[in-house]
Amino acid sequence: MEKSRDAARGVKLNFMTAKGEFAFEGEYVDGGPYGDGHINDTYALTYRDGDKTRRYILQRMNTHVFPDIPTLMHNIGVVTRYLSQKIEESGGDPERETLTLVPTRSGKNYLDTDGECWRAFLFIEDTEVYQLAESAEVFGDTGRAFGLFIARLDGFDASVLGEVIPNFHNTADRYAKFEAAVKANKSGRADMVKDEIEFVRARKKYCSRVVDGIADGSIPLRVTHNDTKLNNILFDSATKKAICVIDLDTIMPGSLLYDFGDAVRFGCSTALEDEPDLDKVHFDISLYEAFAKGFLAGIGDKITEKETKMLSFGSVLMTYECGMRFLTDFIDGDVYFKTKYDTHNLVRCHTQFKLVSEMEGRLAEMDAIAARYRKA
Numbered sequence: 433m434e435k436s437r438d439a440a441r442g443v444k445l446n447f448m449t450a451k452g453e454f455a456f457e458g459e460y461v462d463g464g465p466y467g468d469g470h471i472n473d474t475y476a477l478t479y480r481d482g483d484k485t486r487r488y489i490l491q492r493m494n495t496h497v498f499p500d501i502p503t504l505m506h507n508i509g510v511v512t513r514y515l516s517q518k519i520e521e522s523g524g525d526p527e528r529e530t531l532t533l534v535p536t537r538s539g540k541n542y543l544d545t546d547g548e549c550w551r552a553f554l555f556i557e558d559t560e561v562y563q564l565a566e567s568a569e570v571f572g573d574t575g576r577a578f579g580l581f582i583a584r585l586d587g588f589d590a591s592v593l594g595e596v597i598p599n600f601h602n603t604a605d606r607y608a609k610f611e612a613a614v615k616a617n618k619s620g621r622a623d624m625v626k627d628e629i630e631f632v633r634a635r636k637k638y639c640s641r642v643v644d645g646i647a648d649g650s651i652p653l654r655v656t657h658n659d660t661k662l663n664n665i666l667f668d669s670a671t672k673k674a675i676c677v678i679d680l681d682t683i684m685p686g687s688l689l690y691d692f693g694d695a696v697r698f699g700c701s702t703a704l705e706d707e708p709d710l711d712k713v714h715f716d717i718s719l720y721e722a723f724a725k726g727f728l729a730g731i732g733d734k735i736t737e738k739e740t741k742m743l744s745f746g747s748v749l750m751t752y753e754c755g756m757r758f759l760t761d762f763i764d765g766d767v768y769f770k771t772k773y774d775t776h777n778l779v780r781c782h783t784q785f786k787l788v789s790e791m792e793g794r795l796a797e798m799d800a801i802a803a804r805y806r807k808a
């Protein structure tokens with residue numbers, strides 16, 4: 433299955449051949465596809481070294497989504513080194529609390545074989561990933577971990593980071609791309625989604641608020657993660673604490689509202705991102721309260737008053753933007769996100785728009801929550 437998919441995509445290496453290029457310790461035992469990401473091809477490999485068993489994560493990076501791999505890997509290298517030092521200083525365990533790259537046998541931090549790129553990390557053991565927030569407690573701790581992540585990077589010099597995907601969360605630019613996709617209608621599906629197109633157009637005014645705030649200096653530009661889905665955090669299986677923020681591909685200068693909003697978009701839903709039955713999809717305000725409380729505790733006094741006041745809007749914006757991206761990809765013919773069936777992107781778009789509508793009705797409550805938990 434894996435082999436024929438690889439062959440169809442014309443890839444040169446599979447994980448079995450790529451693994452030999454990395455400085456893994458011990459004898460290879462077994463391995464296979466792993467996780468539930470929409471972008472990279474991820475594998476988990478087990479090695480035995482004497483009586484020690486070690487696992488590694490091996491990933492074929494998506495060069496369609498990330499055309500500039502040298503910049504991406506540079507960013508990951510410098511950020512993980514910085515975080516590692518910070519974690520060590522605070523008495524933590526860097527190999528558990530941030531990603532650790534495993535170099536290639538020739539000492540590089542990734543492998544490039546004629547433009548096909550692979551990288552490896554230590555597998556962080558005894559951890560769990562959630563696709564749905566199991567409880568307010570778990571999700572609240574996610575908030576703390578993402579808040580702390582931004583706070584830890586507060587002293588990091590953002591100018592050393594390249595912009596991996598230009599305009600990644602520039603919603604105005606996303607809107608322009610959406611309109612271009614509707615016009616080009618590459619898949620011929622635009623007629624099927626007239627209501628969804630109207631939904632996006634009716635909210636066009638949302639698109640420029642954060643980018644304008646960054647441009648005029650009223651919203652601080654920080655080092656942000658930009659893809660703060662619940663399944664991009666590892667939880668310690670024993671303590672159920674969020675211990676490590678992963679998936680660092682999109683670390684770039686950005687707004688804290690992107691990280692807060694994207695986490696809310698995914699984690700405050702009562703159903704999966706691709707739940708086809710919309711009756712099951714709701715915005716859960718108690719999860720929002722838990723997350724906001726955790727996030728504000730994690731970020732401490734680093735957040736500004738304006739940012740605090742805009743957390744509710746950031747949540748709506750990121751959910752709207754993501755729904756618009758799924759819709760754009762559906763109209764483009766599913767060229768960006770991995771899909772498992774024909775209408776997968778459309779189903780994802782519907783869950784996002786349902787959440788947007790519900791959040792829009794609860795902004796005042798969301799604002800009251802943020803005001804309650806912001807550190808004085």
Ligand code: ADP
Binds near residue numbers: 469471489531666678
């Ligand atoms: P994608 O960009 O495709 O989402 P991720 O980097 O998020 O790829 O990895 C996909 C999944 O692999 C994660 O959701 C997580 O379950 C698992 N994973 C990634 N890195 C590690 C790691 N170092 N240790 C343990 N599990 C990991």
Ligand code: GN1
Binds near residue numbers: 468469470497705
């Ligand atoms: C992608 O890589 P992953 O699966 O964590 C996407 C995010 C979207 C998300 C929607 C680089 O995230 O921007 O919000 O899917 N990542 C990229 O689920 O486009």
Ligand code: MG
Binds near residue numbers: 469470663
């Ligand atoms: Mg991921």
